Amino acid sequence: LLPYLEQFKRIPLWLGEDLRSWEAAKLFARKLNPRSCSLVQPGDQQPGPLEALNRGISLAKVLHSALPASHKSIVSFRQLRDEVFSELANVEQVAGVKWTRFPDLNKFLKGHRKGELTVFTGPTGSGKTTFISEYALDLCMQGVNTLWGSFEISNVRLAKVMLTQFATQRLEEELDQYDEWADRFEDLPLYFMTFHGQQSLKAVIDTMLHAVYMYDIVHVVIDNLQFMMGHEQLSADRLASQDYIVGAFRKFATDNSCHVTLVIHPRKEDDERELQTASIFGSAKASQEADNVLILQDRKLRSGPGKRYLQVSKNRFDGDVGIFPLDFSKTSLTFSGLTKGKAKLKKVKVEKTEELAPEEPAPKAAVPKEPAPKAAVPKEPAPKAAVPKATAPKAKAPKVIAPKGSGFSKEPVPKGSGSSKDP
Template sequence: VELKHKGVPSAGLQQLEGVDPAGEDARHIWDRALPLWELLDEEETRTVKATFGISKVSDSTLKRFGVRYLRTARTLVFPWFNPRGTGLKGLKLLGAECQGDTVLYVENTLPRPSAYHNLFGLPLIGRRDTEVVLTGRELDTLALHQATGFACLQLACLLPRGVTCLPPVLLPYLEQFKRITLWLGEPRKLNPKRCSLVRPGDQQPRPLEAFTRGMNLSKIVRSALPAGHKSIVSFRQLRDEVFGELANVEQVAGVKWARFPDLNKLLKGHRKGELTVFTGPTGSGKTTFISEYALDLCMQGVNTLWGSFEINNVRLAKIMLTQFAERRLEEQLEQFDQWADKFEDLPLYFMTFHGHQNIKAVIDTMLHAVYMYDISHVVIDNLQFMMGQEQLSVDRLAVQDYIVGAFRKFATDNGCHVTLVIHPRKEDEERELQTASIFGSAKASQEADNVLILQDRKLVTGPGKPCLQVSKNRFDGDVGVFPLEFSKVSLTFSAPSKGKARLKKVKEDNETPKKAPAGGSGASKKQ
């Protein structure tokens, strides 16, 4: 196959553009590394290629992609580029360790990327290219491009959370392509109608392995399956996901609450794609409880969007920061920056709406947040503020049913958990609430996967004792009630923990990389 691309421009390889002081190491390594196709010793070149499994990759291909070799570290050096510029933006260092018949690859990046949107192979993409193949490794890109002549990009460097979530900054660049083939994993955000997927298997291994085995890579790419949604599926298509759920019960159950272990016993966890309806008497602390309920999950990496229509965001953020620090910071202002810095790192976002809002504007904002920030939990406080923009002549119960249905559809279609706060009926607030106490028709409780009720049980001898009741649980049916302990100092309903221990745990959590969920695809989708 005659390759039509000219290759990486030498001018772009002479310097690292706009790097910080940490980039000096990358510049030094790039200057020391030798072009792999120009090593003086041919035997050394053969040995290096054999070590990395690229014996069949030609010198012309290596030259096109600008691959170099760092002798002192025995690593390949791949140049990274950015869609918004032509100069070199960083390096990927790839080492290989042979353990018997198995080769283990060790990767390092310089400088450490703050935004994962650099690409390997970018300069080889022409303006007239209408198709592109996205691979998971640089070595795969080399093999696939040489065997097919297709425009290829390597994306593993883009995806700190795996190949299921592309960063928004890359999306405009990919709009130029009419057909995108992913030889790596499941596509997200790329419009499945124009995506095809090479599914892993014995007949369709990674590009480099297929190339080494002499397989027809062009045929594999052309036979890639459409990634679009199917209206009808067979058990064969569901089989892997069913197995994943059976093999990964804990992960399928969802993210566990750290502050509410009793809630884990009943709901088992917080799952994507569900709708939770939450209610409680006026003045019982619904907003305060639900903020801690959401904060708990957010501290564990659940990207959260808050829609607080009853209280403003500054007051809500102050409540959540107090719950986060578990102390009255207004009495310890010298500690504010310490806790605020930690709190700022949480994947937490706020809608700027306040007061009565139109449901369409709210849903549009939620869709944007899911697309841009990978939001997986939306809190709406509360439903009654969604109904103020409707005409008075319209049946209010019908309006509420429509709004509940809209949130239900949003949660299902976007794999995002929605927690919806709804006030109870006024006439029910003087007695213990039930599922039927939720304001409006029965649609809210019918559509909900979970119904939580903050009970404020009145005591003859003193103040009421708060407790949380799970009155509906579609996941496995477990329901029940457990007591809560409210602290005015920390504004929490959970058992208090020692401040220093909490700060230490938060620091450790922030510094420890999150591990990808183990198991089949079904588990990762349901988590």
Template sequence: MWMLKVWNRKASVPAKNIYLQYCLSRCHNYSIANGSYYYHCGSNILHENKIPRATLPWGFQKFHIPLLRVDAVAQKSYNGIHRYQCASYSACINGILNQSTNFSNSHVSKIPSVSIHSSVCRRDIPDYLKGIISEVASAEDDLLNENFEDEVENDMEDEILEFLNSHLLLYEETESSFMLPCLLCSADDQTTRSQEIIIDKNSGYFVCPWCCQAGPWEELRHKLDKREDTITAHQLSTYLESCSPISEVDFELLQRSPFQAVSLTTLEKFGARLTRDGARVVFPLKTDSNKIVGFESVSLLHPVPKVVRRYVAGEAKPLFFMDQHKSAQRLVVVPSCCDVLALAEYKISAVSIPYSDMSTLCDLLATCKEVILWLGIGPPPRQLLHFLISLQIPSWIVRCEEKDLPVHVKSQKEVQAALKNVVPVLSEATTTFIELKDKIYYRLTNKEETSGVQWKRFSELNSILLGHRLGEMTVLTGPTGSGKTTLMAEYSLDLCSQGVVTLWGSFEVSVIRLCEIMLQQYSGMSLPVDLVEFNAIASKFSNLPLHFLTYHGQQTTTSVLKAMTEAVQVWGVQHVIIDNLQFMLGTAERSIDRWWEQDKAVAAFRRFATANNCHVTLIVHPKKVPEGQLLSIDSIFGGAKVAQEADNILILQVKETGTVNQSKKALQVVKNRYGGYLGVLPLKFHRESLTLSSHFTPKGRSNDKSNQNKRKAGSAKRVKGINAFMQ
């Protein structure tokens, strides 16, 4: 007789040991001594063809567990006792078994030597198997020693048993493990082969050879808990029939359980029952038609709720209490059924939150007028919050701290105080994608409207800035005397002619001179001195939605913002122009950093634009640069605040051509937060109309319609670089 010691069940069990255990327990005879497994081999031990590889889980091949082929010759009996002698396993794999070998120096010194032969020389045994499989050196030491180790009480085994029984999970028990159908394997596998999880009794380590999942007991318990629809209707009815009435409960045990604040009357109202061993209270889960579709059970042996929820597949139902005497349908969502019963004692409607399937809870919440989430310090499930937001159900969350007691142990006074300490789910300061989804789709399907008002005189700007939009801030800069005010006057006049209500704040140029420029730009010619002709042009111009601030020179930011706010409220102003920022701020009498003062003003205008959904355009002077050098985004006077806060930055570039009173000008877009397009728009000054758009030139009039068609086709000309244009 030859025996192999293959596994020690009291050791720390890796996945490989459990695979070997599976092989032995399913396919061969074995015995246990001193907590180790011994395979009874006979004269020919463990041929590979004894276990067809196709019948084993593919996890065996994944871990490359070898099946040994070793032939052995049994020793003769010695003093009436059969003793066995063998070489070390390392000697076997080194080919010693192929030879007739004398083992006189083996572990059993009184035994004559014996020849051991091998039919196959195994040279591919992995290193990890050398430490797992060891030969029996002496039957006297391992099999006939009466001083076996006492069986140690295994708390892990009791915990696993309690979990499997309370969850109604079918399992098979062996000497060292539990085996149960794998709930983790893919549902697409339609084969009839048995797919089992092996759980070690000592350590709780689990292995599924089919889906190759393995890990500690805590991981498996968490995964099994998430599967609540694992019982059949027959299992459910059999389990409930085996329970006793709740009146047979041990009241001393009940007072030490999570139901210490719940009366027996309330338990009976929920149809509570007692398991056969008296360790758990079971609550049937019923549908509206009074059909039992599941159960929730709570352990009486633990002060902290140990809840098990199981139901028939497709028949999920939460445990809840609804007070029919109150007209206001306010429902409190709590973590467990223990909390539901505690609140039922105080006539407060409540429902326990499911572990996984939120659909049944959402169906119940849809009938409520108010919902309060009392779920501890962690955030509520996102699926639940999205459901409440989508239905716009008034909802609140109870503020909780780590030191707070659970709901089921609080007094009625403490419960009432907690239900008043809440925060709203639908806060004005936050939003979700659900609330933004329709707005995003509207922008996708109405691009022309969401892009803003299109320019007619500066038509090529439409292909760069895409349009003039509310709520943004634009910064225009350019060299001194380059025509920033003239450009912005025509720029704003173009938009105002299309109905954009405009407010001009001219702190450098007088309002009268500004109106004169804009009137000439509007008419396209020098203003007539004939009163009749002048009144005719002025009458048309006065119909434009155009307003002016009376301020001139230095003003405080507060007073300007107040006037702007009143104009928005009274006239519905949509576009405000500040010309220019440095003139408005002036030189402060106090010794204060002028850059810091400018940054404060820029931040205030940015807030105004956002809060009032009004477009603000600031004309800002640049820094001094060397002669002939073009301006850049870093050339804006002051700190980086101006460039950071602006949505759009426009630079009026000027290049002298050497000809008297002639220069080359272009409007460069160096920042565009909305569309992201940058480019250059060539400008040409028309002296008679004081315009830069070429709107009143013969070429500009004839090409106006064709340019619009090109823009629609996406073929508007853009100059890629300002340097190339200014050459």
């Protein structure tokens, strides 16, 4: 009988007035679709269907009071079975969008997924905004619709940084290429909030909801949370106010299937100590609500500029955590070390020297001419090769000595002959 009931969208189960009938009704509901089934709970006011008909009780009223077999906040594995299989069969798609500029980040987070909350922190002056702009730009270049909420710096300055990272070169020195790069940058699905400075949480959330509906935004960057705490009169306790704001962003990410990246300043700690998850300003709610926690570590050295690392201290999706180095390029303002090319960098340096000291390039340009005399050095073996010719006349010297020697050889002969005649 049950297979014939599966064709109906709404199935009320009213079996009897005893406990056994109630248990049987719940069993049938589990075998059928629990979302389609409703149960009539037995009782004195709700007897079995036959007895209710004999008493003249309104059957429609009894069916209207039936309880749903499933609760909207409770599901069973049967309802999740297909979704679990889909995640197992499509591992790469479930992992999300991969970063192209940060392959090491893919090893830990596996990708950028919708509906998650990422908390990002780092020391003051370490380049949090510069890093997170390239972090978001990388995803935006792959078609991830992004909404930027920059409360700390103006949109013009932020767009300038992102355009430099997009072009991987200083456009101040290549103004003739500005229109070309600007046209390409304009095609990206990138939007900016017009807020600057302290803003109310309600205004920000309403703007985010509108952007999700109108522009299909799937990634929102908030830089940073502290600019909304001073405006909210939720509580005199700043920690309680921050917890409320973090909870609101967590709910927004889950309800709208949108990834929210939240920048939070750390506590004031010793500069020589590395930041930890507990270093995030506020209570532990921020790190507890977050799916991912990223920390920009800045290890400063006394002898020169330090090294910067990105630490993944929490990863709810995969569990892998770790740290990897970042290669910052001041020319392209990128932490991925991506530049236009070494030849391009050398050209930029020459142009800078020409602007500062126009007379210096002349001797520098003459330096490459020095190899010419060096190339003439191999010509020196030529006179060395002529040395054997000089030995040739020396070889004739015996001929010159020979007549002199013959003269000397004749003189002893008469002396010898005279002495030989005396005896």
